[in-house]
Amino acid sequence: MAGVVRLEPVDERNLEPLLSVAVAEAEPDDVMPPVDAPAGWSHARREAFRDYYRTGFAGFDGPTRTRMYAVLVGGEVLGMIRMTRCPAPGTVETGLWLGRSARGQGVGAAALRELLNLAAAAGMRTVVAKTTRRNAGALSVLGRCGAALVEDGDTVCAEISLDATPPAL
Template sequence: MALRKWPTAFGAVDYDRLPAALDQLACAHARRALASTDSREPLALIDQAVSIGACAEALLKAVLAAIDIHLVRGQSAGIETTLTLAGLPEHPDRPLPDMWTVGAIEAAQVLNRATPADVRLPEELLARIVTVRDSAVHMGFVDRAESERALADLVVLVDRVLSIRRGLGQDADWAAFWSPKHLERADTIRCERIAPVVELIELSEDNLPLLLDAAVADADPLEVMAPVPGPPGWTEQRKQAFLAFHRDRALHPTCPNERTFVITAGGRVVGAARLEPHGEEVEAGVWIGRSHRGQGVGGRVVARLRELAAGTGAHRLTAVTTPDNAAARRLIHTGFGARPRVEGDAVTGAAELR
């Protein structure tokens, strides 16, 4: 019985070399995508879109395969695929089984479950890359501006994946990935896109402890919750009150009062946002940790809250804060586009959704 090999674009490789082969493929596609930037050939944009998407998917699968080869196996894969992934001997004349593997989005989800909880791969960014690739492959739709954006997204994605790799003890050499020929261009794009990807993730029991950790590390209790008697700072009583509040308001099993979202920037938890319906109005609330303020995170969060609120059929988005919360007042003015109105101990703002 002979041990079969993976037939890759760079030659046949042993089964245990699959992570390295996928990584080599990802590097080649990344460099090809950068090299296509200035080409005016009719199919250059399609080639670039394909390489952008192929790089992202191969890179994610390389990381998964290095953790455990079976993580790249798709849900439709049968026993033959499992045996092949395990590298078991096969008859030399027997063809390889159908290789059902995870897609790019699913690969990101699997990787997020397999990595430390405080480091996440931004799935929204990957979704944009996949959309550009699929549009080019399936329909031939290409747009130079969208391709440039997808290329920038890819550079950010590679940077994030390499950070995850370092946490997993895998090789994560940024310069080697791009090669000397393309490193300067990749560095330039990364610097231009230094603003982190911001996502809103529905609050759950799994990420509630992470939200508490972010609040304790980067916010004052009075900025994120109602007053609790006791000495200043995050006492154990305040921590438990924080958890109890969210479990009662957003995670109640039968009648939650509001939707609460964990805000992540660059994959890290940096704050929370909420939407509470009141008839034709939806009240919004946002808090962001001190070290992440003034970076445009709040504006992007409010823009997403407006979309979500409009999707409920509401006519108006409102917000309430206190007179001494300058950050929230600025957000009401700049993010909501509403003039803050002081009414006693409260400052309110409202934005029309229609």
């Protein structure tokens, strides 16, 4: 990985660079909830992307109870990581996406480690995630960050205790 991974709250300043990475290097369904719009990165999907990411501007106090962060290396936006407050006290759920060119370089694990620090600073004790058995990249990132992984059919549930000693790099 070239450079230090930094997380920056998603806001109007970095929303368009985030959209640019998504359009150039990701599929719409990988970076936002499904929408009823023409396939691909149509105008309607781009507007839905903006609307979706703006819902996170209010953070934990907003209607989605979500904090979203742009993942940056060397000042360049490469993707997004988020944490959403769960009903269980002290628990947040995370999700991450990176543009294709940033995958497989340790950026995801570094971003998740940064998010774990932010979660702990916000008083959280547990970070959870869900993925599929086919998502080797996500499983690798979660494993490298000390997640306990439990398979349930095709779904894999991950749990990271912020009270535990983090794994060695």
